[in-house]
Amino acid sequence: MTTTPAFPTGTILGYPRIGRRRELKKAVEAFWSGRIDETELEAIAAELRTTTRARLVELGLGATDSAIPESFSYYDHVLDAAVTVGAVPRRFASLVDADGRIDLAGYFTLARGEGDNLPLEMTKWFDSNYHYLVPEIGPETSFSLASDRIVRQFAEAKAAGYVTRPVIVGPVTLLALSKPSDEAPTGFVPLSRLDDLIPVYAALLARLAEAGAEWVQLDEPALVSESIEVPRAELLGAARFAYSTLGRLEQRPALFVAAPYGSLDDALPVLAESPIEAIGLDLVRGQTPDAVAALADKTLVAGVIDGHNIWRGDLAAAFATASALATLSPRIAVSTSTSLLHVPHDVLDESSLGDDLSSWLAFADQKVAQVATLARGLVDGQSAIQDELDAASAALAARLAAPGVRDGEVRARAADLTEADFNRGDYAARVAAQDEAFDLPFLPTTTIGSFPQTGEIRRARAQLNKGELTTDEYAALMRAEIRRVVELQEEIGLDVLVHGEPERNDMVQYFAENLDGFAVTENGWVQSYGSRCTRPSILWGDVSRPKPITVDWSVYTQSLTEKPVKGMLTGPVTILAWSFVRDDQPLGETARQVALALRDEIGDLEAAGIGIVQVDEPALRELLPLKKKDQAAYLDWSVGSFKLATAGVAEVTQIHTHLCYSEFGVVIDAIRNLDADVTSIEAARSRMEVVSDISSSGFDHGIGPGVYDIHSPRVPSVTEVTELIERALESIPGRQVWINPDCGLKTRGYDETVESLRNILTATRAVRAKSEVSVPA
Known part of the structure; x- marks a missing residue:
């Protein structure tokens, strides 16, 4: 170069590339x-x-x-x-x-x-x-x-x-x-x-x-x-x-x-x-x-x-x-x-x-x-x-x-919390109570929560929003889809069932629409990866829960089966990470407010007879500060908010969580400190690389390393899944291991989902037979 051209006085580092209407x-x-x-x-x-x-x-x-x-x-x-x-x-x-x-x-x-x-x-x-x-x-x-x-x-x-x-x-x-x-x-x-x-x-x-x-x-x-x-x-x-x-x-x-x-x-x-x-x-x-x-x-x-x-x-x-x-x-x-x-x-x-x-x-x-x-x-x-x-x-x-930005009752409740509100008690006692209550087989199988969102489901939601369906008509269609999903899971042979989340447009937006302090957009699309786009909600004020959100759906699902059904919630850290969050107070303070709202929801699920509740935290690693000096404070409030949400239940109630798309070794201590009874994690796409971190850390809670990469249209073969399960068992005691996909199935089609789940169950049964064990040690 001979001369340097002038740099523009104003610029941007990049612009949305998905298009205004995707x-x-x-x-x-x-x-x-x-x-x-x-x-x-x-x-x-x-x-x-x-x-x-x-x-x-x-x-x-x-x-x-x-x-x-x-x-x-x-x-x-x-x-x-x-x-x-x-x-x-x-x-x-x-x-x-x-x-x-x-x-x-x-x-x-x-x-x-x-x-x-x-x-x-x-x-x-x-x-x-x-x-x-x-x-x-x-x-x-x-x-x-x-x-x-x-x-x-x-x-x-x-x-x-x-x-x-x-x-x-x-x-x-x-x-x-x-x-x-x-x-x-x-x-x-x-x-x-x-x-x-x-x-x-x-x-x-x-x-x-x-x-x-x-x-x-x-x-x-x-x-x-x-x-x-x-x-x-x-x-x-x-x-x-x-x-x-x-x-x-x-x-x-x-x-x-x-x-x-x-x-x-x-x-x-x-x-x-x-x-x-x-x-x-x-x-x-x-x-x-x-x-x-x-x-x-x-x-x-x-x-x-x-x-x-x-x-x-x-x-x-x-x-x-x-x-x-x-x-x-x-x-x-x-x-x-x-x-x-x-x-x-x-x-x-x-x-x-x-x-x-x-x-x-x-x-x-x-x-x-x-x-x-x-x-x-x-x-x-x-x-x-x-x-x-x-x-x-x-x-x-x-x-x-503005009204709603600060709510005295919400802030008073957060100020009155004590250490006991964050502590669930002895893990071994919980395991004993849950083993007796659920009597699950060796390598229990489940999914992460969502099932494919079909065109019919999306059309029904659009018709509801346009006033072309009544609330009752929409609910009837969703109940029919839930029944279909339950029957499918039972036919495939899964051990712990989910309701498939047909009523949810997005795992964060659904809760934002039902919590005070949030707003949602019509066209606020943001690229998450590839062709996958989300509409982050706007968390603008103090957060509280006006009424139960998921209880009726979970109770209906449990009425359709003798097998345990998981209640499905999105955790406080992920709700923050996947929303546009107010910037006028520390994130930890906002997370505590969301956690208290979720604590109320979990309590209502438990009271309604739902014995397993999954609180998803796929974004736990995502928000980890890039500077080491800031990480301890983040892990303290992020882990604390999860424990605040989940610590109010009895020993027999099994708390699950789910994490994905992260280098888990960096936060393995934090995952242990969440004190969830079972943690499912992404592992298939990385070919079980994470199990070495789990093994070396001494992690002793239930763990479900994923065996099906749901972000690819590929159907994993029985041989592939078997190898992944066996690789996990080489490093993790079998009594801890659950079998599940990497993530929710919302973005997949039913044909590939059913074939993949059948392959997972075939592989699991084969590994069970090899182990000659019927229940966890």
Whole structure:
């Protein structure tokens, strides 16, 4: 590079890519089902990208100054980076053509699996509710510039009159988040391949420069995390090598390294000393850094607009934070703290939130407008944007004073809690009481809760919402579905049954609709993974339960069978993690309020004769802070909220919980401290890797490592399930082990679900027969 182009004064790190009405989701699923071909899918995606660019310019970003991030993905941005550099596992070698490329069908096969070839593992993206696909890298991985899709999308924008900023996961984060391939030797670390990977990034940068890109965004959130398994010194050394090497390239665009989800801390001097041009700082999760040598030569991009939550926030404080960076560098820009993929498109799409609540919110489009406002202030001075700052401050003050934000009765009840309210008593005594009450076989079988949500179920819910069905008519249809699910489970031979949750639109939204302090959206869709989208609820005030929520459904289900039925609840941590939560008080305080509401629900289920209650906490690991200094406090309140919800029942009542998509070894002590009688966990997709953590930790409660990956359309064979069960029993005493899928079955079809469950029962019976044991020891 000879001269550095100016960085845009206002930008964002990424934008929602699913479409305002989930157009991408629908198109991708149509492609999977064969209803459209690749050409049609590409056309729909191109139209979405075109619409996004035009909308961002309309909201105030520059069209030709690299302010618009080119951050589209068909499925996952980590998968995109892996495919770009040719990191395709050997089991999928048949998908790669002679030039090392993979088409869209092959790309989706990596994500979803095919036949006996398991898909890439999936886990949570830092402390968000987004799931990424975990690349598999070993000594045999042959890196090359195997996809030019990022170049073609930049060229597409340029042809339409835009100069955008291509975005890709940086090389350090890509390798740090990867796992060793099946062929890798014991002890192999993917980050050791950095020397081989950097030339591929160099080739990509050269291609982008040739295409006319002025800036490229390299996302390096691994640099802010202390939860990465790679030793910190090695991670920083990798960043030093990567960016000193890439920064010295002659043929490249200017480099903007973004580090969302926390503060860079000791990684900031490493980036400052490298010959890159701009550094993105998350100043929502992190603090304004101290002066660092060489920062004065960089553009500092102040991430002061929260990309992770939906509150309008304190715009005046954000402007002050951004302005304060002027003491570190003369070149300051403003941005969102993270990509906006974590928030819905537009508050204006919501007609039922009410004027007050709507005035407190900022979805993606509103956040882009906030960035544009702050950028104008940096250029023209604070007086030029004072009206906007004052309006945001007035909305914040109105929110804090609004009825329902604080409820005296809720707060008094939380204040009166004692240590006894969090303690369930002796586990051994509970096991004895539950064994006598339930008399379950060795390796008891169950499912996680939900069964497939058919088109008929969704249509009935839509008809209810439109007033085309009465409440009684809807309830009758749901009871018929529950009866069908119970009869199916009994016919298959499951030991502990569920009602299938047909009445629930979403495992969090269903409770949000029945608890005070929450609101729900109509079009607030957010990508969770791939084509899977959710509508996070808005937790805006103090939480309480006006009346029982699930009791009638559970009682009806139990009336249909002699087998035990699980009551199904979503836990307090997951309700928080999968909602947009108020930011005016500590999370632990909010979690305690939710826990008390759930405690009341569990008490009512128990009183109604439901002997097993599952309180799902799949997000326990997700919210774990990225900084080690913050983790103990989080684990204290998160575990405490679960125990508060569940500790009010008798010894004979069996409490289950469920966790998924996490590195469980990091929080194994916390899982033990939940003191649930049975914990089911995701394990099939990772091929039972978690059992070693369970074994080495001395975990002695009931455990159900999943044997069926429900996020793939594959049907696991009897042999596959048998091997997974036997692998679990090699490390965990059989008396502890339950058999279950990885997660709920809501997103699967009935044909594949029934076949998979039959295979699970066949495998379980075979292992039981081999063990020559009929009851737990």
